[in-house]
Amino acid sequence: MTAPQPKAPINWIAVFALIFLPIVAAIAIPLYAYHHDFSLAAWISMFVLLGVSSLGITAGYHRLWAHRAYEATLPLKIILMIMGTFAVQNSILFWASGHRTHHRHVDDVEQDPYSINRGFWYAHIGWMLRDYPSGAANYKNAPDLLNDKLVMFQDKYYVPLVIAVHAGILLPIGWAVGDMWGVLLLGGLMRLILSHHVTFFINSLCHMWGSRPYTDENTARDNFVLAIATWGEGYHNYHHIFQYDYRNGVKWWQYDPTKWLIWSCSKLGLAKNLRRIPSFNIKKAELAMKFKYAEQDLAVYGHNVNEDMATVKLRISQEYDAFSQTLNDWAKLKELEIQAKKASVAEKIHQIDDKLKMEFQLVEQRLSHHRQTLNLLVNNLKKKAQAN
Ligand SMILES: [Zn+2]
Ligand SMILES: [Zn+2]
Known part of the structure; x- marks a missing residue:
C-alpha cells in the first residue's frame, strides 16, 4: 500500500484575498448600508470599475500577453497593465504562463493548473488556495514575457503596484463624488470580488455549461449567458480550438466587448496586427x-x-x-x-x-x-x- 499523499501547503495570500475579503465584504457592506446608505455614485463606480478591471484581464492579460492575439503600442500596454493590476490576479507573467499551460494540457488532471476534471470548485477557486504542483510557476513557456520590460517591471513591483493602482483610482473617485467609504466598499471591495469570480467562471463554468460547435476534444464550451458575464470570454469552445484569434465571439453578432475594444484600439492606432483565423x-x-x-x-x-x-x-x-x-x-x-x-x-x-x-x-x-x-x-x- 502506498502512503497517502501529503496535502499541498495552503497559500495564505490567496486565502486572504479569496476567502477573507469576501467575509469582510459580507459583514461590512450590509452594515454600512444600514447605517449610511450608499450613494448612486458609489454603485456606478462599482459597475464601471468592474469593467475596467475585467477588461484589463480579458484584453490585456489574456488576449494580449497570454495569446499574443494582437500587438499593442506602449501606451496601450501601460493602460492594460494598470487595469489588469487593478483586478488583483497575480502578475501578468504568472497569469499568462499558467494560462498557456492550461491551453497546452487542457483537462489533464496532473498538468492543467485548473483542470475541470478535478471538479467545479477546484477549477473555480480551489487551485489557488493551495500550492499544488500543477499550479507552480514555470516560465519555460514564456520567453517572450521574460524579455518584456513592462511585464517584468510589473512582476517585480507587483504588491506596491497593486496598492498604488487602488489608491490612484479609488481615492480620487471617492473624493470627487463625496462618498469615500461608499466607493471604497462598492467600487473597491465588492467590485474586486465580482471581478475575481467573473474570471474564475471562465475556468469553471465555461468548461461545463454550453455547446461545443467547433471541437469536442476538450471540455471548453460556448455559452452566450457566460459571454455576457465574462466580457466575451464565454465563447470558450471557439477560443480553445483557435486561441490566437483576437476574437472569442467570432461571429459579428456574438457578444464580445473585449473584441470590440481591441478593434476600436486598432482604429485609434493603439493596436495592430489583430490575428484572425481564416x-x-x-x-x-x-x-x-x-x-x-x-x-x-x-x-x-x-x-x-x-x-x-x-x-x-x-x-x-x-x-x-x-x-x-x-x-x-x-x-x-x-x-x-x-x-x-x-x-x-x-x-x-x-x-x-x-x-x-x-x-x-x-x-x-x-x-x-x-x-x-x-x-x-x-x-x-x-x-x-x-x-x-
Ligand atoms: Zn479554458
Ligand atoms: Zn486562453
Whole structure:
C-alpha cells in the first residue's frame, strides 16, 4: 500500500484575498448600508470599475500577453497593465504562463493548473488556495514575457503596484463624488470580488455549461449567458480550438466587448496586427462537428428506424463527401487568391478579386446547402424515432 499523499501547503495570500475579503465584504457592506446608505455614485463606480478591471484581464492579460492575439503600442500596454493590476490576479507573467499551460494540457488532471476534471470548485477557486504542483510557476513557456520590460517591471513591483493602482483610482473617485467609504466598499471591495469570480467562471463554468460547435476534444464550451458575464470570454469552445484569434465571439453578432475594444484600439492606432483565423478553417471545424453530431444522432435514434437506415447512412456519408470536396475547392481558391495578391499589380488584383469573390459566393452557397441538407436529414431521423 502506498502512503497517502501529503496535502499541498495552503497559500495564505490567496486565502486572504479569496476567502477573507469576501467575509469582510459580507459583514461590512450590509452594515454600512444600514447605517449610511450608499450613494448612486458609489454603485456606478462599482459597475464601471468592474469593467475596467475585467477588461484589463480579458484584453490585456489574456488576449494580449497570454495569446499574443494582437500587438499593442506602449501606451496601450501601460493602460492594460494598470487595469489588469487593478483586478488583483497575480502578475501578468504568472497569469499568462499558467494560462498557456492550461491551453497546452487542457483537462489533464496532473498538468492543467485548473483542470475541470478535478471538479467545479477546484477549477473555480480551489487551485489557488493551495500550492499544488500543477499550479507552480514555470516560465519555460514564456520567453517572450521574460524579455518584456513592462511585464517584468510589473512582476517585480507587483504588491506596491497593486496598492498604488487602488489608491490612484479609488481615492480620487471617492473624493470627487463625496462618498469615500461608499466607493471604497462598492467600487473597491465588492467590485474586486465580482471581478475575481467573473474570471474564475471562465475556468469553471465555461468548461461545463454550453455547446461545443467547433471541437469536442476538450471540455471548453460556448455559452452566450457566460459571454455576457465574462466580457466575451464565454465563447470558450471557439477560443480553445483557435486561441490566437483576437476574437472569442467570432461571429459579428456574438457578444464580445473585449473584441470590440481591441478593434476600436486598432482604429485609434493603439493596436495592430489583430490575428484572425481564416474563415475557411473556422467553417471547416464547424461543419466537421455538425457531421459528427449527425452521426451520433444516427447512432442514438437510428436503432428505432429500421426501414431506410441504410439509405440514411448512405446519404449522410454522401453529404460528407460533398462537403469535403467543397472544402477542398475552397482551399484551392484561397491559395489562388494569395498567389494572385503576391504576383499581381494593384489593378490586376481588382479584376481577379471580383472573379474570386463570385466563386467564393458559389462555394459558400454550396456549403450552406450541405448544412441544410444535413439538418433536414437529422430532423427527419429524430421525427421518425419519436414516431416509433
Ligand atoms: Zn479554458
Ligand atoms: Zn486562453
